[in-house]
Amino acid sequence: MTFYHPQALLFKHKYMNSPERQFNALTPDPEKKDASNAPEVIIEKTPIAETETDVVYLGVTLEKSKSGDDQFVPKREQYADFINDKEVALPLQRDIAIAFLSGEPLLVDGGTSLGKTTTVRKMAAELGWEIHYANLNGATDVEDLMGRYIPNPHKSKPEDPEYIFADGKVTSGLRQEEGKTKIVILDEFNASAPNILIRLHEVLDALERGGDVILSEDASEAVPVNKERTKIIALMNPPGKGYFGREPLDPAQLRRWVYKKLPSELPESTFSYSTDALFGAEPTSQNVTPDMFIRTREGSLTPEQLPEIPGLIEVLEKYKEFHKAAKELLKNRKVAEDQPQAFTFDDRMEPRRVRDFVLRFYTGDINETFQQALRYYYSNKLENKADRDMFEELIRVVEYKPTVVPSRRKGIEAGPERNTEEIISESFEIAEKITKKMEQFLTEGSVSKNSIALGLTGVGTAAAMEMRKQFLTEGSVSKNSIALGLTGVGTAAAMEMRKQFLTEGSVPKNTIAFSLAGVGTAAAMEMRKQFLTEGSVSKNSIVLGLTGVGTAAAMEMRKQFLTDGVSKNYIALGLTGVGTAVAMEMRKQFLTDGGVSKNSIALGLAGVGTAAAMEMRKQLLTEGSVDKNYIARSLAGVGTAAAMEMRKQLLTEGSVDKNYIARSLAGANNKESFEFRENNFNSDDELYLKSFITESVEIDAIICRYGFEGDMSKT
Amino acid sequence: MSHTSNPKSIEEFLFVIQGGKEVGLVIAKDDEEFASFAKVMEGFDFKRSENIAGLFKSPKTYFVITGDVDKDVYDFIVQYPTGQVEIFDKKLMRSQTLSPDYKNSAIVLLVDKDNLNKIQEKGFDLLSSTGPAFQA
Numbered sequence: 001m002t003f004y005h006p007q008a009l010l011f012k013h014k015y016m017n018s019p020e021r022q023f024n025a026l027t028p029d030p031e032k033k034d035a036s037n038a039p040e041v042i043i044e045k046t047p048i049a050e051t052e053t054d055v056v057y058l059g060v061t062l063e064k065s066k067s068g069d070d071q072f073v074p075k076r077e078q079y080a081d082f083i084n085d086k087e088v089a090l091p092l093q094r095d096i097a098i099a100f101l102s103g104e105p106l107l108v109d110g111g112t113s114l115g116k117t118t119t120v121r122k123m124a125a126e127l128g129w130e131i132h133y134a135n136l137n138g139a140t141d142v143e144d145l146m147g148r149y150i151p152n153p154h155k156s157k158p159e160d161p162e163y164i165f166a167d168g169k170v171t172s173g174l175r176q177e178e179g180k181t182k183i184v185i186l187d188e189f190n191a192s193a194p195n196i197l198i199r200l201h202e203v204l205d206a207l208e209r210g211g212d213v214i215l216s217e218d219a220s221e222a223v224p225v226n227k228e229r230t231k232i233i234a235l236m237n238p239p240g241k242g243y244f245g246r247e248p249l250d251p252a253q254l255r256r257w258v259y260k261k262l263p264s265e266l267p268e269s270t271f272s273y274s275t276d277a278l279f280g281a282e283p284t285s286q287n288v289t290p291d292m293f294i295r296t297r298e299g300s301l302t303p304e305q306l307p308e309i310p311g312l313i314e315v316l317e318k319y320k321e322f323h324k325a326a327k328e329l330l331k332n333r334k335v336a337e338d339q340p341q342a343f344t345f346d347d348r349m350e351p352r353r354v355r356d357f358v359l360r361f362y363t364g365d366i367n368e369t370f371q372q373a374l375r376y377y378y379s380n381k382l383e384n385k386a387d388r389d390m391f392e393e394l395i396r397v398v399e400y401k402p403t404v405v406p407s408r409r410k411g412i413e414a415g416p417e418r419n420t421e422e423i424i425s426e427s428f429e430i431a432e433k434i435t436k437k438m439e440q441f442l443t444e445g446s447v448s449k450n451s452i453a454l455g456l457t458g459v460g461t462a463a464a465m466e467m468r469k470q471f472l473t474e475g476s477v478s479k480n481s482i483a484l485g486l487t488g489v490g491t492a493a494a495m496e497m498r499k500q501f502l503t504e505g506s507v508p509k510n511t512i513a514f515s516l517a518g519v520g521t522a523a524a525m526e527m528r529k530q531f532l533t534e535g536s537v538s539k540n541s542i543v544l545g546l547t548g549v550g551t552a553a554a555m556e557m558r559k560q561f562l563t564d565g566v567s568k569n570y571i572a573l574g575l576t577g578v579g580t581a582v583a584m585e586m587r588k589q590f591l592t593d594g595g596v597s598k599n600s601i602a603l604g605l606a607g608v609g610t611a612a613a614m615e616m617r618k619q620l621l622t623e624g625s626v627d628k629n630y631i632a633r634s635l636a637g638v639g640t641a642a643a644m645e646m647r648k649q650l651l652t653e654g655s656v657d658k659n660y661i662a663r664s665l666a667g668a669n670n671k672e673s674f675e676f677r678e679n680n681f682n683s684d685d686e687l688y689l690k691s692f693i694t695e696s697v698e699i700d701a702i703i704c705r706y707g708f709e710g711d712m713s714k715t
Numbered sequence: 716m717s718h719t720s721n722p723k724s725i726e727e728f729l730f731v732i733q734g735g736k737e738v739g740l741v742i743a744k745d746d747e748e749f750a751s752f753a754k755v756m757e758g759f760d761f762k763r764s765e766n767i768a769g770l771f772k773s774p775k776t777y778f779v780i781t782g783d784v785d786k787d788v789y790d791f792i793v794q795y796p797t798g799q800v801e802i803f804d805k806k807l808m809r810s811q812t813l814s815p816d817y818k819n820s821a822i823v824l825l826v827d828k829d830n831l832n833k834i835q836e837k838g839f840d841l842l843s844s845t846g847p848a849f850q851a
Contacts, residue, residue: 075814078798112843118797125798132810133801135790137838141805150808166808169801187793191838 047090047288048126055126058094059293060101065128067179072130079122083277084285086292087270088262092119094294096233098376099258100183101296102356103227105204107189107234107254109341110262116235120185129231130182132173136192142199145170146217165218170203174213174225182230189234190249190341197253204232204256238264240340251342255349260380261339287593289559290585294372295363303359311366311400318398319370323350325394326378335387343381353377365581367399367552374398396552435463442467453481458488458518465493483507483515488548490519498527510541518548518577525553539566543574548607550578558586568596572604577637579608587616598623602630609638617646628653632660639665639673651680658687665691725752728849729759732821733775737796737846739823741777742831748851749827753779761823767791767802770822771813780826780841782833788824789839795822796846 049056054063065073084090092108096119099106108116117133124131134145147168152161167175173184186192186200206213207230212222234257239248266274276282306312327345329335336343357373358366379391438452453471456464468485471477483501486494498515501507513531516524528545531537543561546554558571568590575583587604590596602620605613617634620626632650635643647664650656662681665673673691681687725741732739741756743749757763762773767787770776780788787802794800800813824845826834834841842848 071812072801072810074799078814078817115797117794121797121799131799131801131812133790133794133799135786135793138786138789144803144805148808150806153807168808169803169810172810 047084047086047285047292048093050126055123057097057123058090058288059295060094060097061296062097062100062123062127063181064126065130065179065181067128067177069128070130070180072132072182073128074121074125074131076125079118079125081278081284082118082122083274085270085273085277086286086288087267088114089119090286090288091292092116092260092262093123094292095260095376095380096120096123098294098357099233100231102353102360103207103231104258104353105207105232105234105256106260107236107257108260108262109190109236109238111264111266112237113266114262116262117185117187120183120233120235124183127181130173130180131185132169132182133185133187134169135187136196137188138191142196143217144168145196146199146215147171148217165215165221168217170200171213171215171223174203174223174230176224176226176229180229184230184232186232186234188236190236190239190247197249201253201256207232208256236341238340248341251344254341254343255346258353258377258380259343261341261383263383287589289562290582290589291555291559293585294361295368295581296361297363300359301362303355306355306358309358309362309366314400315366315370315398319351319354319374322374322378322394322398323347326391329390335390336382336384339383345378350377368582370398371395371552399552435459435461435467438467439463449477450481453477453485456485460489460491460494462493465491465497468497479506480508480511483511486515488518490521490524492523495521495523495527509537513537513541513545516545520549520551520554524549525551525557528557539564540570543570546574548577550580550583554578555580555582555586569600572596572600575604577607579610579613581612584610584612584616598626599630602626602634605634606636607638609640609643611642613638614640614642614646628656629660632656632664635661635664636666637664641672644672644676647676648680658684659690662687662691725755725849725851726759728847729756729761729821729823732823732847734818735821735846736815736817738792738844739821740841740845740848741823741825742848742850743825743827744850745827749825752825753777756823756825761821768811771815771820774816774820776821777823777825780824780830780834782830784830784834784839786839789841789844792824792841792844 047058052064054061056062082089084093092114096106096108110116121131123129145168147166149163150166152164154160154164155162170184170186173182192200203213203225207225207227210226212224215221215223236249273282273286277284277286323345330343330345354370354373354377357376358369361372362369374395375392379388379395382388382391435456438455441452441455442449449471453468456467468482471482472479479501483498486497498512502509502512509531513528516528528542531542532539539561543558543566546558558574561571562568572587572590575587587601590601591598598620602617605617617631621628621631628650632647635647647661651658651661658681665677677688677691681691728739728741741752743752753763756777759775761775761777764770764772764776764778767778767785770778770791778788791800791802795815798814800815802811802813803809804811824841826841831841
């Protein structure tokens with residue numbers, strides 16, 4: 001029996017787009033570990049994770065050396081009390097790891113108390129890599145670094161040479177040895193004599209080329225070098241600022257380096273945490289936020305694969321604008337005004353580095369990867385938080401906003417894959433059907449106008465807006481109902497109507513905030529920010545109104561709320577319908593850190609049918625830490641085979657209220673869901689009917705995730 | 716970074732610095748005080764070392780800093796807190812790496828004020844590179 005209840009139309013948004021992401025053959029869903037041909041995506045739970053073969057620094061994996069112990073490898077026990085704070089130590093290790101992975105020379109500029117050298121040595125101890133240390137302060141002799149002829153200490157026979165060439169500190173780090181990876185530390189780099197800098201830059205150029213370093217000190221011996229095996233890191237204290245003898249480097253010399261600016265002093269919060277950690281009042285590793293992680297892939301893309309990345313062209317155009325703006329800000333000293341060490345954003349080097357970063361780290365979300373690259377190569381050069389914030393605003397603009405994004409999820413939309421045109425067409429069709437149905441109800445007078453207004457939830461068609469306006473003119477429907485019925489609609493007309501309500505003061509601002517659920521447009525984010533600035537809407541309401549919005553800006557707002565002390569329960573609930581990797585990571589972090597009801601986590605999974613979400617549900621079930629009814633409710637709108645299986649299991653166990661199972665099917669109107677209805681609720685008309693009507697949270701999830709969001713207005 | 720402590724006596728200072736992760740600095744105002752501090756340190760089993768490598772040969776050692784201090788000394792001081800010290804012999808062009816045993820050792824630099832000023836002016840910032848410091 002196949003039965004389509006009229007209400008089903010309201011929830012039959014199954015073919016709508018998922019606004020957060022899109023995939024193609026090159027970019028399989030990173031949350032689906034079993035996706036064929038998918039590069040393995042590694043997301044670490046702990047800031048620094050270690051296996052037998054690797055160490056992962058906030059997601060950046062470095063391979064341990066296989067050569068074993070060596071006098072140049074620092075001893076691990078020396079770093080037993082190393083404090084991994086989240087503001088300096090952990091990001092520094094991540095950024096060093098990125099440089100090591102990319103083979104780029106890194107120049108770290110920061111105060112002496114930050115532990116720059118210790119951090120590098122600690123990483124080397126973990127990785128089993130050698131350290132070759134050269135302090136350039138007061139060093140004037142290039143030969144100390146590159147090598148010189150010395151009397152042969154082993155001469156025992158007349159035919160033995162009188163003199164032999166002996167490597168310097170740097171040369172010994174450049175020599176390739178089986179199974180060894182070497183780090184050359186150039187400490188106090190900006191206290192170096194000019195002749196030494198010139199020679200070292202020749203070494204850097206050779207490493208970049210992947211060729212030989214020619215030892216003029218040894219009859220032009222050619223030493224093959226390999227940036228995979230030799231990592232160069234220069235450290236310096238800020239010029240001036242109480243550091244005697246440190247002069248600013250010529251900015252032109254800096255272009256060879258990836259330049260990272262650290263604070264001149266330990267930030268107050270880090271000082272406080274580190275001190276507590278030293279005394280055992282805090283753990284030695286601080287909790288971090290998911291956005292601090294870099295997602296890495298196995299192997300790199302090839303340059304030929306780049307054009308296949310969806311949205312790349314759009315992002316590139318915005319990147320060019322960003323680069324120009326960054327240069328302009330720097331040139332006019334709008335940023336880095338108080339940094340004594342001048343630097344540039346190089347027109348050739350920076351784009352090349354960003355390109356290589358994308359090749360190395362792209363895992364399916366071009367916006368995320370590109371923005372991380374810009375933070376690494378641009379923001380990292382800035383010390384001042386205000387400067388970084390300014391850049392962050394610019395970086396967020398460098399994104400690809402798909403007009404219509406075909407979701408390939410096998411969640412709600414089980415069925416043959418369709419192209420974008422088909423989806424758009426069907427979206428309109430559904431919206432039209434719903435509108436027509438509501439018009440029919442209106443003509444018949446069989447349903448109250450308030451219900452009709454609510455029934456228009458998620459529908460942003462011109463006809464639907466007309467109907468709303470008519471209700472307003474007649475005064476026949478409560479404005480609250482109209483406002484709530486705007487949930488999930490992000491068109492300009494809908495935003496205009498909300499603004500009108502706000503101006504009139506006719507609808508509580510909390511209601512307006514709720515009605516923004518599922519709308520992630522810039523205008524909606526602006527309205528939320530305005531509420532926050534005014535203090536007119538509670539943060540709890542704002543965060544619940546973020547339901548279904550998984551954009552970077554929305555995630556940022558959630559993080560800010562976390563910092564502000566908003567209850568994790570609200571944030572977890574506000575994540576409903578958001579299945580991005582970042583959102584899943586936030587949920588995992590909540591579970592790890594505690595301070596949140598697992599029922600809230602479960603409910604917040606409503607509408608998310610990814611493998612990772614199913615895994616989390618299973619974990620919660622296995623732990624027995626959550627009311628199973630909440631798991632049932634969390635399945636709302638998810639029509640995957642795995643979700644069906646879970647429903648079946650819950651029903652068989654008899655451990656949940658059947659009403660929740662039934663209602664969780666609303667919105668999941670695929671073949672499997674109808675089979676499920678027939679197999680389980682065929683003899684119970686009431687339950688069968690309920691399977692098309694959700695609870696409010698679930699409705700939000702479905703509408704927001706699959707409903708007529710901002711994208712619809714663009715189409 | 717150096718923190719000029721104010722223990723009541725050099726004896727107390729020598730006791731306090733044991734087990735520290737940084738090199739201690741004792742600053743004498745004149746030759747007389749210099750000799751007096753050296754004597755006290757010897758009395759507390761601190762062995763005077765003539766070179767950097769010698770600083771690891773005894774659990775408690777001290778090194779006299781003169782105005783023409785070798786760069787190796789500076790390299791040693793800045794590396795000591797980092798868990799590993801690489802000492803480079805320029806004559807033999809050979810590196811030796813050492814791991815400080817912080818728990819069971821104490822290293823002190825003894826310098827008079829004039830020499831300290833000279834060294835600071837050379838750009839070797841001993842005051843920032845050493846840990847606890849003492850002056851009477």
